[in-house]
Amino acid sequence: MTVRKRVVGVGLLGAGALVLLGLGLLRHPGGSKTHPAQPQAFLSQVGRLPPPQRPAFEVGQPKLLSRHELIAWFAPVRREVDARKAPRETAAGVASLTLRTAEATTNIVLVLRQRREPGGLWVQIRLPVLPNNLTGWVPRRALGGYHVVHTHLVVDLERLNASLLNDGRKVFSAQIGIGKPDSPTPTGEFYVRDRVSGFGNPFYGPIAFGTSARSAVLTDWPAGGFVGLHGTNEPNLIPGRISHGCIRMRNQDIVRLSHLMPVGTPISIH
């Protein structure tokens, strides 16, 4: 394209633009804001906008659940119910569940698995009854909300030691006192039911955890002979086979454990 042709072209474009502008002014004599946006004017507006408001917070990177988390579930008993051998109303009952423990805390149970049956959702639970290690089935509606714990207490009766795992990693270990030969600490799978403190009895130390384990020997013990996990006023006897079935720890150890182990934690005693 020659220079002359280019000049003529630009001139025609300019004339056309003037005509269009004139038509626009005729339609909107006041030069109102309803003008079609002019590219230059539009772009010049951008610079005149106020600076952006800094948000009060910025949402961090979302964290997906780990595929390797090791969790256990527990739930409160919401209504008095008979746990059954199988997930159906007609199955034989294995134990009755109350709403409260002897310490007036909420009765909780460890949730093992769920199964959907024609009659609804059923849950297999670990029971705080004799014989130890008993499980049973209850309707989902008999339980309250599910709670998750990442911890697991492993009690080694041979080595007189207790270890707490969090997602499978050891976070605590301490020497323990366990049941005497005539009142042994029961073995099997249990869970932490509750936690009591402020009772002012040095025999139990500053803090005591109730478990679902029960003495098979001291069945006439008040409240049914539940095995606890607690401090002591005789730390010199630990480690040893010294108790009525309870698991004793030195006071500094039970205090340390109380900061790491939530109620609902499964316990393996072997």
Add this chain to the structure above:
Amino acid sequence: MSDPVSTLEQFDVDGALRETAAAAFPLTRGELFRLSATAAAAGALGYFGASVEEADAAAAKTENDIAILRFDQTLEYLQAGLYTEAERLGALKPATLGWARIVGAHERAHLRAIENLLGDKALKNPGFDYGGVTSDESAFLKTAVAFEDLTAALLKWQAPRLDSRAIVAAAVSLHSVETRHAAWIRHLVGLEPATTAFDKPASQHKMAQLISSTHFLVARPKVAAKTKPRYTG
């Protein structure tokens, strides 16, 4: 029928439920009475009986913004808990579990952000009972659609009521994500993701009614006591 307000203290041991109720659901006295009646019948929703004055006492300079943020925090607790539990139980269809995995992570991130902003004004987790919803495909999908749709509408209702432009700016970043969640779950269910050209806002009261209708919000179990142990020793 027992008085829900008088039994609340025994029921709500650490006060988390009362704190949530007072701060996140500042209802009128008439609304309180109506919801308290429902609560007494259910035995688990007495939290609506908590006093509105508690919320006022807890509020600071931007009382209005704190009240709105606390409401959102409770809602994030509820949604994060619902989706996280569904993912962990793993009883739903793979596509639904995939949605719960991603959206659960988003809601947990939202919750952390709101908690950080509220600082010492943040609420404790009040405790939830999702019943069998997290293990039932149909019930879960219906619940998720209801909550995601309403959350998107709720943020639209809250935004013009916020005093701080900085919080509005932050809320907008949540709002668009919540609408994506809503469209995604609607698509999974087979519903139209976007049914209108303009959305209407939905009030906090409407959301409180939805939460109340689910009976999800309950007191946490009382698992600690100051009493003499009766263990074998």
